[in-house]
Structures are given as structure tokens and as C-alpha cells.
Amino acid sequence: MTHRPQIRVPATYMRGGTSKGVFFRLEDLPEAARAPGPARDALLLRVIGSPDPYQKQIDGMGGATSSTSKTVILSKSDSPDHDVDYLFGQVAIDAPVVDWSGNCGNLSAAVGPFAISNGLVDDARLPRNGVAEVRIWQANIGKTIIARVPITDGAVQEAGDFELDGVTFPAAEVPVEFMDPADGEGAMFPTGRVVDELEVPGVGTLPATLINAGIPTIFVNAADIGYTGTELQEAINGDAAALARFEAIRAHGAVRMGLIGHADEATSRQHTPKVAFVAPPADYPASSGRTIEAGEVDLLVRALSMGKLHHAMMGTAAVAISVAAAVPGTLVNLAAGGGERTAVRFGHPSGTLRVGAEARQVDGQWTATKAIMSRSARVLMEGWVRVPDGTV
Structure with missing residues (x-):
């Protein structure tokens, strides 16, 4: 009986806010998955363990909730105004769907730390000690996010005393600013009315x-x-x-x-x-x-x-x-x-x-x-x- 061996893809499993997801550098993905399309979706679905009719994602990295069935792809930005390009994929649990239509605000807090630790931010922009301002291009919705990441002795500081309801243990605070946050190019109130x-x-x-x-x-x-x-x-x-x-x-x-x-x-x-x-x-x-x-x-x-x-x-x-x-x-x-x-x-x-x-x-x-x-x-x-x- 023939069998298929497994392939290894470099990845990081991170918590951001009250969510968790699997983070990838674009350059680390298999070549066929470096561009949008069925190959990328198939990879991310299998990583997370979807579609799963049992809705448990036992055979993958997902946690069978909307907060834990998430993927992120990051790359160094070509824009002089941004450090990193951030693409978010929400993976359906019981259907073969990766939804690219929006951002994940919780995981946005993890983008800056990942980008710094994985060489996606120029060293010249990073203090030895202090706060690094990471300029993020959110590619799903075409918006800028600014994450302020604490740095200690040249490395991302993760431990701290900031408490966030919904997360059991304290950690370092990462303030996040969503610039011009109206989603898409249309009006903030698409019907023109507030109610x-x-x-x-x-x-x-x-x-x-x-x-x-x-x-x-x-x-x-x-x-x-x-x-x-x-x-x-x-x-x-x-x-x-x-x-x-x-x-x-x-x-x-x-x-x-x-x-x-x-x-x-x-x-x-x-x-x-x-x-x-x-x-x-x-x-x-x-x-x-x-x-x-x-x-x-x-x-x-x-x-x-x-x-x-x-x-x-x-x-x-x-x-x-x-x-x-x-x-x-x-x-x-x-x-x-x-x-x-x-x-x-x-x-x-x-x-x-x-x-x-x-x-x-x-x-x-x-x-x-x-x-x-x-x-x-x-x-x-x-x-x-x-x-x-x-x-x-």
C-alpha cells in the first residue's frame, strides 16, 4: 500500500489578544501556495484541520472556535511607508472555505512581534530598549495599522503585567492603532444613515x-x-x-x-x-x-x-x-x-x-x-x- 509522506512548513503558533492562529512568512510557504488561489486555501484548510464534520478540528491546529481557526501570512513590505504586509485568513470549521474578506483585530497585535522576531522589520527602526513602532499594511482591507511593541535588550518583550479580560495570564501590553478604520472604499455608513x-x-x-x-x-x-x-x-x-x-x-x-x-x-x-x-x-x-x-x-x-x-x-x-x-x-x-x-x-x-x-x-x-x-x-x-x- 502506497502512502504519502508529510511535508514540513515553517510556522509559528501565536496568541494575539483573545485569538490564536498559525503564522507564516510568505517566503516559507510551498511555492504553489505563495499566491492566492486554491493551492493556498487547500494548505491552510489542512493545517487548521478543516473541513471537519465533527466540528472539532482534531486533525489540525485549529481549536474548533472562530477565535482559534485562524491563519496569517506575513511578508516584508515593498512600501516605504510600511514595514510588513499582513494577510489574514479565517478558516471555516465545517466547510472547505477560507474567508479573506476581512481582518482579525486580535491577531493584529501579534503581527508586530512576529515581524520583528522574524526579520521583517529593518534593524534601523528597532531600539535596543523601548518601544518599536511597526507599520502594518492590512492587505485584506487595504488599511494601515500601527502596533507599538515593547523591546527589551534587543528582543520582543512578551512578559508583562497587562491584563486582558478573556485571557488568563498577564503579558506585555501592545497598543494598536487602526488608521482610517472605515472598511473598504465605501461610506462608513453604507446606507447614509446612522440607524x-x-x-x-x-x-x-x-x-x-x-x-x-x-x-x-x-x-x-x-x-x-x-x-x-x-x-x-x-x-x-x-x-x-x-x-x-x-x-x-x-x-x-x-x-x-x-x-x-x-x-x-x-x-x-x-x-x-x-x-x-x-x-x-x-x-x-x-x-x-x-x-x-x-x-x-x-x-x-x-x-x-x-x-x-x-x-x-x-x-x-x-x-x-x-x-x-x-x-x-x-x-x-x-x-x-x-x-x-x-x-x-x-x-x-x-x-x-x-x-x-x-x-x-x-x-x-x-x-x-x-x-x-x-x-x-x-x-x-x-x-x-x-x-x-x-x-x-
Whole structure:
């Protein structure tokens, strides 16, 4: 009986924020996978362990959640204004799909440390001790991200005392700025309104804020869909009917945002848009067991990623939250009490997060100049990932 040997591909397994993913240098990929297309997708699917009808990704590096079924490809940038080009692939768990339609804000915090450690940033730009400013070109959406990475004795500092709800252990803080965070080339509010009436067959007509910032996101009020905004994962992820309603909202919101032509097309675009629901502050127990008190936060937000309620908050959705909160009249802004604001602290299932943004009107259109949040990152494993020969 013939057998296929395995091939080794240099890779690094990293945590960034509340996500984990497999990181590659473009030059280390098999030649056929260095360009976009079926060969690249096939490699990444096999690395992660998808598609898996059991939805466990046992035979791969994925962790069977939207937060852990992720891949990153990095290369030295040809642009004099950037150090590294960053491409993100969200790998579906039970389907043969790698979604390239958006960014991962959490893993963005790991891009700078990886780039420095792997020789993708010029030595002249790196201090012996201090903070290195890594200029990242986010290739999925064509935007600039600035990561400020602590350096100690010429190496990336990973240990520290910065605590991030949703991550068990403290680490070094990595502030991340998302410049001009409106996603894509269209308007930040694609319908031209900060609140729309979104008609969703089988669900009803809901007030919704549809925004392109960080990642295309659909915000609805928790109360309008029967929730309080204090829910944890188990309240939603085991409810098939609830997940179907959220997917219907996501699909019809995507059509309204001009991302797809028909709601049926949403099945092939799982990563974007996101759908989230908001509520005013309230006490609730976080997934860690700690009680979050209403006075600690400006609003509550719960968001779904890849069809399930996220255990904390996606980084790109946090950008959308920060920008929407900065625009008077959006559902996010109203849940936070309304008015003008440049920062909010919101409650999510794992705890709280503070985010900031600058937004202004130009010729009657809202635009955002940047959004800011802090994350942390750490190398978990490095070496080679193996896949059967013939995968690519």
C-alpha cells in the first residue's frame, strides 16, 4: 500500500489578544501556495484541520472556535511607508472555505512581534530598549495599522503585567492603532444613515446601525430581539433557533450594506459582516465568575463570529464599537448614553474592554481617523507544521 509522506512548513503558533492562529512568512510557504488561489486555501484548510464534520478540528491546529481557526501570512513590505504586509485568513470549521474578506483585530497585535522576531522589520527602526513602532499594511482591507511593541535588550518583550479580560495570564501590553478604520472604499455608513429599519423575514423589522469600521458590523438592540445584553455563550450557542435568527439578521444586513446581492450568498461569506447586540449598563456575572457591575461600563455588547456568540470580543468588532460610539445617534452611542464621546468601556462575556476612536463629519458624511485599543501577544510554539504531501 502506497502512502504519502508529510511535508514540513515553517510556522509559528501565536496568541494575539483573545485569538490564536498559525503564522507564516510568505517566503516559507510551498511555492504553489505563495499566491492566492486554491493551492493556498487547500494548505491552510489542512493545517487548521478543516473541513471537519465533527466540528472539532482534531486533525489540525485549529481549536474548533472562530477565535482559534485562524491563519496569517506575513511578508516584508515593498512600501516605504510600511514595514510588513499582513494577510489574514479565517478558516471555516465545517466547510472547505477560507474567508479573506476581512481582518482579525486580535491577531493584529501579534503581527508586530512576529515581524520583528522574524526579520521583517529593518534593524534601523528597532531600539535596543523601548518601544518599536511597526507599520502594518492590512492587505485584506487595504488599511494601515500601527502596533507599538515593547523591546527589551534587543528582543520582543512578551512578559508583562497587562491584563486582558478573556485571557488568563498577564503579558506585555501592545497598543494598536487602526488608521482610517472605515472598511473598504465605501461610506462608513453604507446606507447614509446612522440607524436603519432592517427588515428580516421571520424575525421582523429592527432598528439597526450598519457600519463599515474595523469590520462591517450590524448592531441591533438587545431588547428588540429578546435579550438583555448580559448573556454568556451558553445562553445562545446551544439554541439553534436563536443562531438561525442571528444568521438571518446577518444575511439581510449584508444585503442592505451592499456586501452581497442576495441573502443566500451569506453562507459563502462567513467572516463578514459581524452581528452584535447592545444594551445599557447592567450588572452581570462574567464567564470567569467575576461580577461586572453596571458602574464599570458605559454599555453592554455581545457579538457573534462565524455563527456563534464570541467568548469575549473580536478586535475588529471592538473597532466598530469604538467608532459607532463616537457618532451621536447610533444604537451603540445611544446605549452608552448618547452625546459626543471619544472612548467607551463596554462589557462583554469575559469582562470589559476600553476602546477609543476619533470620528468627524466631512461634507455631511461621517468618517473616522483612527481607533485605538490595547492587546497583548505571545508565541506559543514555533518550528514546523506538517501536512500530507499532495495537499498543495
